Amino acid sequence: MLSYKSALFLWRHLSVKKRGYGCRSLSSLSNNPLIDDSDNLVLVQGNKSSRTAILNRPFSLNALNIPMVGQLQKLYENWEYNPDIGFVVLKGRGRAFCAGGDIVSIYNLLKEGNLEECKQLFWMAYSLIHTIGTYSKPHVALLHGITMGGGAGISVPGKFRVATENTIFATPETLIGFHPDGGASFYLSHLPGHLGEYLALTGAKLNGAEMVSCGLATHYLLTTRLALVEKEVGNLVSGDPSLIESCLASLEDHPVHPHQSSAVHRIETVDKCFSHDTVEEIIQSLESEVAKTKDAWCVSTLNKLKEAAPLSLKVALRSIREGRFQSLEQCLVREYRMTVQAISRQITGDFFEGVRAKLVDKDFAPKWDPPSLEHVSQDMVDQYFSPLSPFEPDLDLPTNKPEELTQF
Numbered sequence: 001m002l003s004y005k006s007a008l009f010l011w012r013h014l015s016v017k018k019r020g021y022g023c024r025s026l027s028s029l030s031n032n033p034l035i036d037d038s039d040n041l042v043l044v045q046g047n048k049s050s051r052t053a054i055l056n057r058p059f060s061l062n063a064l065n066i067p068m069v070g071q072l073q074k075l076y077e078n079w080e081y082n083p084d085i086g087f088v089v090l091k092g093r094g095r096a097f098c099a100g101g102d103i104v105s106i107y108n109l110l111k112e113g114n115l116e117e118c119k120q121l122f123w124m125a126y127s128l129i130h131t132i133g134t135y136s137k138p139h140v141a142l143l144h145g146i147t148m149g150g151g152a153g154i155s156v157p158g159k160f161r162v163a164t165e166n167t168i169f170a171t172p173e174t175l176i177g178f179h180p181d182g183g184a185s186f187y188l189s190h191l192p193g194h195l196g197e198y199l200a201l202t203g204a205k206l207n208g209a210e211m212v213s214c215g216l217a218t219h220y221l222l223t224t225r226l227a228l229v230e231k232e233v234g235n236l237v238s239g240d241p242s243l244i245e246s247c248l249a250s251l252e253d254h255p256v257h258p259h260q261s262s263a264v265h266r267i268e269t270v271d272k273c274f275s276h277d278t279v280e281e282i283i284q285s286l287e288s289e290v291a292k293t294k295d296a297w298c299v300s301t302l303n304k305l306k307e308a309a310p311l312s313l314k315v316a317l318r319s320i321r322e323g324r325f326q327s328l329e330q331c332l333v334r335e336y337r338m339t340v341q342a343i344s345r346q347i348t349g350d351f352f353e354g355v356r357a358k359l360v361d362k363d364f365a366p367k368w369d370p371p372s373l374e375h376v377s378q379d380m381v382d383q384y385f386s387p388l389s390p391f392e393p394d395l396d397l398p399t400n401k402p403e404e405l406t407q408f
Contacts, residue, residue: 062151088139089230138239162229195274218248269295
């Protein structure tokens, strides 16, 4: 009988071919950034007992595209079963760790009617996130700079996440008519109190200190010490997690205190407002707080909710609530269904419209459909979570040990 690791290894090699994603020659694909066939999208550094993967699209904020994700998947598979490699480090080149998926390129493909390439990116990216979340070796992500959307997806599920004073985290998907994806419904739902609902619905940003405070990051250090950290981690001769932890802790900057205006210091208010069952009740609770206190944070939070797509708000809230009782694998499978619904534009064209308004034309005036919460029907929300058609397979991931996927 195959060992667990051997079976998982074989599955990861065979499943992509089964779906048909990731096995075509890239030269046969259309000429756009989502499928740029550059061989240098991921750079590799070898160390004594580790390998460092470097995301190398600095001018695109290291946004994920198909060949980059494919290269990462192949590297991670090879490294996982190489006995000479004890752990893996992941970082980004330039001022971003990773800004997420290449959304503008996805928009352009949808505009051309090329839905399949978009599905391919999400299928491959979610599979990579699952690989990182269930990796048998320690994973160290150096979150220097922008870490948003899919960038958080390929880092937060890993063992170690090192933030700096320049780290900017966010899951801003509701602001472009989408939903927090890439495992976000898993890790956000496991944050203290109802902070996950707040971040998912508003797209609010967190800095490095806030990430450590709420558990999204495990360590914090100043940018000036990054090179030293990389050197010391690279000199480790073992992948023993306790050695990596000791190394990172010895170089960590203390203390880490988020600013008093931070949401992490407002957990009582966050829980009071975002624990409600519906988006309407959340907004009513915030409005009540504003009427009583004139609090600037509550006003800002309300404005963010009013900026988001109404349907996305309801979909995101349900997604986080379901994610609280699901494994990472279950969350990714569900999120893939939701993503296919969103990019197919059969329920709404909000994603296409949101990207156009915020990132392409930049008129910042999206015309959401439906235009308000009162126009969002339960059927619309339910359809996002419904199984795909018999001709559209669900994301197929290996079944792992429950403890590897349910804890964050």
